[in-house]
Amino acid sequence: MSWLEIFGWFFAFSITTSLFYKKGVKAGIKHALMTLELDSHQIEKLNTELKKDGHDLAMKTYKLN
Numbered sequence: 001m002s003w004l005e006i007f008g009w010f011f012a013f014s015i016t017t018s019l020f021y022k023k024g025v026k027a028g029i030k031h032a033l034m035t036l037e038l039d040s041h042q043i044e045k046l047n048t049e050l051k052k053d054g055h056d057l058a059m060k061t062y063k064l065n
Contacts, residue, residue, distance in 0.1 A: 029050070
């Protein structure tokens, strides 16, 4: 197996994992919105938190501890 084949498999695995992760996150958010019965203010707050990138959320979580 050449390095090009290994890179191809790694690339394909990465893309597949990313797509399934995003699909799972979207399904989880939809399920939460249906189950929790949030009001409009809570939905807006959830949307603003979800728009933050991972670094911002990690820093905010670190500061809380």
